[in-house]
Amino acid sequence: MEKEQLEKIVKEIFIDVLDKKDIVLTNETTANDIEEWDSLAHIRLVVAIEMKFNTHFSSREIQSWDNVGDMIACIYDKIK
Amino acid sequence: MKDFFQLLKNLKKDFTGFTNCKVAVLGDTSTQFLTQAIRAVGYEKRLDLNVWETDFNQIERQIYDTSSELYAVHPDIIIVFQSAHILLSKYNKLSTDEHDMLASNELSSIENYYAVLSEKLTAKVIYYNYTEIDDHVFGNFASKIPASFLFQLRKLNYELMLFASKNHNFYVCEISTIQNRVGKKTFFHTSIYINYEMVLSVDVIPEIASKTVDLIAALHGNFKKCLILDLDNTLWGGIIGDDGMENIQMGSLGIGKAFTEFQYWIKKLKNRGIIIAVCSKNIESVAKEPFEKHPDMVLQLNDIAVFVANWENKADNLRHIQSVLNIGFDTMVFLDDNPFERSLVHSTIPEICVPELPEDPADYLEYLYSLNLFETTSYSHEDKQRTALYKIEAERKTVQKSFLNEDDFLKSLHMQSLVEPFTTFNIPRVAQLSQRSNQFNLRAIRYTDADIKFFAESEKYFTFAFTLEDKFGDNGMICVIILHKENEQTLFIDTWLMSCRVLKRGMEHFVLNKIAGCAKENGFKYLKGEYIPTSKNEMVQHHYKGLGFESSNEFWRLDVANYEDKKCFILEKYSKVNN
Structure with a gap:
């Protein structure tokens, strides 16, 4: 899967889980930039991504993400 | 079963008209998702569950401080979820000689919670039992060591059942058997636990919520029979x-x-x-x-x-x-x-x-x-x-x-009827039937106890009260006949009423056989019937015609000399007609 395509899918998951249609995601986006992205929403995002790509993140992986770019890179590594 | 994300969609639906119930969730780990899922599952059982939760690790304070939010909320149901993981960390902090006391210490603290709650609230307590964690410190030998964690955990689960069996408002919700069924790998996700203090995976939350709501629904009388x-x-x-x-x-x-x-x-x-x-x-x-x-x-x-x-x-x-x-x-x-x-x-x-x-x-x-x-x-x-x-x-x-054939069915019932004249014993019931029978009542003229007593004693009347019983049970008195000796030739059917419970059993035939027989024995030539329509007795408008009576002016007439008994599967039990 191309990275662009992956980004598109991840954005769809964010829209669905955060229930926010006009979301803007860049590699630098963090939870501080999106009001709806609180700690519970974060778990829902992680689980939804795990379900979508049929994968599982370790606790260390989850802790290592600082922004959306890290997240996508991590998913990309797992599924490529 | 719907997954967690599908369930969450229920939260936006309309709960109007559903049974309302206040639920408090007290947990020693993070319970937000569980709380949402419980409300969402409630939707599917038409329950409007208002679920309130404490911040985690507040169980003791919420229960012992009677000015806490818990008492202000005044819940109908209190869910207490103390997890096996926290139980293990308590065990870890005990000294080695205290390990074998874990279960009894925990049980007495649970008993105290329940005692305080029951004193202040009428709420029912739902307690999640402990999912098994085997730390394998003793391997298989754990069974022989009462101080092992597995030994203590299982003992506590057993003690909880005993406690529930003795305390009316204390219910155990079996989340341990859910883990047995889905497996610990599905039940518990280490990354979620480490990062978010949640001991239930998102995959298993719908299962836990559903089992909890099953119990809440049953407490509201919603169960299968x-x-x-x-x-x-x-x-x-x-x-x-x-x-x-x-x-x-x-x-x-x-x-x-x-x-x-x-x-x-x-x-x-x-x-x-x-x-x-x-x-x-x-x-x-x-x-x-x-x-x-x-x-x-x-x-x-x-x-x-x-x-x-x-x-x-x-x-x-x-x-x-x-x-x-x-x-x-x-x-x-x-x-x-x-x-x-x-x-x-x-x-x-x-x-x-x-x-x-x-x-x-x-x-x-x-x-x-x-x-x-x-x-x-x-x-x-x-x-x-x-x-x-x-x-x-x-x-x-x-x-x-x-039965394909109605006769076979009727025969199989082994029906019997006791036929008696009016007596002091049955007069109240005869009068009651006369007052209350609307549909199968040919003239619908109402008689009181005194009237019925008069008929019973008068020389001018024959009276009959019929019961009906079959192999399934006794229907009691279901039919009343009053015959008036109008003249030397004619017996007038003053009253013919029956209970609708015994329709289609051939009772009409049995009764007619009986009264035609009475007419014949006593030298009368005709039975004379009358239908007086009311707003409710339409079902018997063709009654006499159906039984072979001939129309004669405003009345119906049956020639008893030529009458042949009608087919009927009811046997007479005992007869005592007054003459």
Whole structure:
């Protein structure tokens, strides 16, 4: 899967889980930039991504993400 | 079962009109998702659960501080979720010589919680039991060491059951058996635990919420009462009508084992108070044969309250079963291996619970276990008798359905009628019938106790009171006749009334045979009848015509000399006509 395509899918998951249609995601986006992205929403995002790509993140992986770019890179590594 | 994300969509739906209930969740780990899921599952059972949760690790403060939010909320239900993981961390902090005290320490703290809560609130307490964690410090030897964690955890679970058995408002919710079923790998995700203090995976949350809501719903009187079973390939392997007795599968060999174990499960449900019924496309005698003769059959005919086997549409048969038992469709569960029948029933009567039985009968039981269909919040000695009680009520209607020929059915009832004149003993009931009978009442003239007493004593009248009993039971007095000696030739039927309970049993014929006989014996030539219409007695407008009376002016007349007794399957029990 191309990275662009992956980004598109991840954005769809964010829209669905955060229930926010006009979301803007860049590699630098963090939870501080999106009001709806609180700690519970974060778990829902992680689980939804795990379900979508049929994968599982370790606790260390989850802790290592600082922004959306890290997240996508991590998913990309797992599924490529 | 819906996944967590699908469930969350329920939260936006309309809960108006649902049963309202306040629920408090006290947990020692993060419970936000569980709380949302409980409300969402409530939607599917028409419960509007207002779920309030404490911040985690507040259990003690919320309970012991009676000015806390918990008491302000005044919940109907309090869910206490103390996790096995926190139990393990408590164990870890104890010194080695205190390890064997873990279970009893925890139990006494739970007992104290319950005591304080019961003193201040009327809420019911639902306590999640502990999912098993084996730290493998002792390996298999843990069983021999009371101080091992596994030993203490299991002891605590056992003690919780004992405590629940003695304390009315304390219920254990079995989340441990959910972990046994789905496996710890699905139940518990380390990354979620480490990062978010959640000991339940998002995958298992719907299961936990559902089992919790089953209990809450049962506490609100929402539970199943009746299990209706198909026969061929559901209760036994094969088709009795095609394969015959010797070839259907049951017993200890191969797939037969699955059916036998399934039957034992049903038998246990029956003994617990679930009403068992059969609804099968079959010839009744063929369908009943295995019950009567097959050596491996666990269920017997007397376990079945209503037995319906015919070729009619199953939805209609289920409606029949519902009307016989007189319970709601939403309390009924229907099991059938045939997806067509299931879908027919589900689409026609959506209130009935129709589990999607797996294709392989070997999977029936495990699948049904997972549904937790028969939640209850009480169990008494009477529950064991329930099927028998319903069976008596149901038998008459069921028997009628099974006879193609009405005469055969009537004969099988072994009906008997006691015929007596009015006496001091039956006068109150005669008067009551005269006052209350509306539909089957030819002239609808009402008489009081005093009037009835007058007829009883007068030389000018013959009086009859009829009872009807059959092999199922006694209906009591159901018919009253008063004959007036109008002149030397004519007996006038002043009163003919009957209870509608005994229509279509041939009672009219029995009565006419009786009174025509009375007329003949006493030298009268005619019986004279009259129909006076009222707003309610239309059903008898053709009564006399139907019985062979001839129209004569405003009245009806029967020539008793030429009268032949009508066919009737009621025997006279005892007669004492006053002359």
